[in-house]
Amino acid sequence: METSSLLRQIPLFAAFGDDALTRLAARSVARTYAAGHVLFTTGEICRGLYIVESGRVRIFRTSPAGREQVLHTEGPGKAVAELPLIDGGPYPASAMTDVESRLVFVPRAEFEALYRDNPDVAVAIVHELGRRLRHLVHVTETLAFRDVAARLALFLADYAERSGQQTDQGVEITLNRTHEELSFELGTARESVSRALKQLTQKGVIEPLARKRIRIPDVGRLRTLSRPGERANYE
Amino acid sequence: METSSLLRQIPLFAAFGDDALTRLAARSVARTYAAGHVLFTTGEICRGLYIVESGRVRIFRTSPAGREQVLHTEGPGKAVAELPLIDGGPYPASAMTDVESRLVFVPRAEFEALYRDNPDVAVAIVHELGRRLRHLVHVTETLAFRDVAARLALFLADYAERSGQQTDQGVEITLNRTHEELSFELGTARESVSRALKQLTQKGVIEPLARKRIRIPDVGRLRTLSRPGERANYE
DNA sequence: GGCGCAATGAGACAACCGTCACGTCGCGGC
DNA sequence: GCCGCGACGTGACGGTTGTCTCATTGCGCC
Numbered sequence: 001m002e003t004s005s006l007l008r009q010i011p012l013f014a015a016f017g018d019d020a021l022t023r024l025a026a027r028s029v030a031r032t033y034a035a036g037h038v039l040f041t042t043g044e045i046c047r048g049l050y051i052v053e054s055g056r057v058r059i060f061r062t063s064p065a066g067r068e069q070v071l072h073t074e075g076p077g078k079a080v081a082e083l084p085l086i087d088g089g090p091y092p093a094s095a096m097t098d099v100e101s102r103l104v105f106v107p108r109a110e111f112e113a114l115y116r117d118n119p120d121v122a123v124a125i126v127h128e129l130g131r132r133l134r135h136l137v138h139v140t141e142t143l144a145f146r147d148v149a150a151r152l153a154l155f156l157a158d159y160a161e162r163s164g165q166q167t168d169q170g171v172e173i174t175l176n177r178t179h180e181e182l183s184f185e186l187g188t189a190r191e192s193v194s195r196a197l198k199q200l201t202q203k204g205v206i207e208p209l210a211r212k213r214i215r216i217p218d219v220g221r222l223r224t225l226s227r228p229g230e231r232a233n234y235e
Numbered sequence: 236m237e238t239s240s241l242l243r244q245i246p247l248f249a250a251f252g253d254d255a256l257t258r259l260a261a262r263s264v265a266r267t268y269a270a271g272h273v274l275f276t277t278g279e280i281c282r283g284l285y286i287v288e289s290g291r292v293r294i295f296r297t298s299p300a301g302r303e304q305v306l307h308t309e310g311p312g313k314a315v316a317e318l319p320l321i322d323g324g325p326y327p328a329s330a331m332t333d334v335e336s337r338l339v340f341v342p343r344a345e346f347e348a349l350y351r352d353n354p355d356v357a358v359a360i361v362h363e364l365g366r367r368l369r370h371l372v373h374v375t376e377t378l379a380f381r382d383v384a385a386r387l388a389l390f391l392a393d394y395a396e397r398s399g400q401q402t403d404q405g406v407e408i409t410l411n412r413t414h415e416e417l418s419f420e421l422g423t424a425r426e427s428v429s430r431a432l433k434q435l436t437q438k439g440v441i442e443p444l445a446r447k448r449i450r451i452p453d454v455g456r457l458r459t460l461s462r463p464g465e466r467a468n469y470e
Numbered sequence: 471g472g473c474g475c476a477a478t479g480a481g482a483c484a485a486c487c488g489t490c491a492c493g494t495c496g497c498g499g500c
Numbered sequence: 501g502c503c504g505c506g507a508c509g510t511g512a513c514g515g516t517t518g519t520c521t522c523a524t525t526g527c528g529c530c
Binding site: 064127130140 | 298306321326328358361364365366368376378379380393412422
Binding site: 271300302339382383384423425426446 | 514515516517518519520526
């Protein structure tokens, strides 16, 4: 795809004039990265902004012990690392491609020039940061209050509503993640994901179909299980 | 204090002209609230913005079971609830005064008019949201990776550096919080805070002086204990 | 100075979960 | 088709923590 028309579709740059956009396109670099490529790590000085054209990027923190906690994942049309770009600080987390992804890199100096000339960008950024903030509040609450099974149920329910296919047997989803990647999203260990999946299967709220493919007969019931207070201890 | 000169000191409104500021001051309401006053709760439609003149306000989420997780606390000069104001959504969390506090309430319509007329506000908001976002990343990581004792050690170390008094015996801090309030900050139960405090005392990294008063001989050592990986299991 | 209530300390107990260990499964490459 | 390796399932085990319960302390208020 032409870089300038790609940029046009991104909320961040929607308000730009054609010349600003073509200039930006000329100075940014589009590249395809393999799955598992590290874009940047926590604490690094910010070099620029990445925009996801295709694929998926996850933003996460790691513990010294090697555990990982995903903060958010961004797909096509979304940008990554706006925050350090606008407050001048280091990257607050690390970023890695989950799958093979095509990304557009906008160098820091280029973005800053844009930011100075187009105050409208600030409005777009405010909205984007707001979205992140709400999401992170959600992640925080989930970590603080819910056990692993409930977090998994919540994740699956959200996933089903976002990208599940409705059938007459219920909603079917294709998890393009390994259990280990799931454990990173949920802030837990791989084995706990296995156990939680078994728990949900035994309760009948999910049905494994094939490798990474799951049917959810009743998303509402799954969501009920995701609420704390209704612990999974009886039966 | 005169409301308009108070508003002047707030980063959010620093760029405003005198007339805009006096108009804003005329339409906002300053009031003193007792400790424990609920300003708003999660999910409510946003009525406006609160600015802390004196005292302390905590922003938190609650679980159905009654547990609480503090997301951030704001003191004098800081505002609360900018996010729902700018993205039009509901309050993402609840807010309560920790101690007796004097707050200035800016009605939503008033703020929106200001926001339209002064695009500079967006820049200030971006910075404020950025600060929140970084803080919340910190909270999330802490919840995901650290046990209660480590979270407490981290909290105390931060607190000591922010508002401790240096003595020749070490840094002394006055925790103007009950153990229960501490447990809300740390996302745990009151009893666990008691246990963690005892643990840290036995290790010698903190010394209880009086009710709510603690001496920290070596903040660096306390901070070391706050890192995960060095679990508190031996000795 | 005593009363009352909130704050704190402490013990018991079970659930939850991270970790280690090991076995199995499945898929791609040769 | 076999081999190898990554992904997954499972059991055991111990540490951590939430919850319940009750004793104790301390402080404010009459």
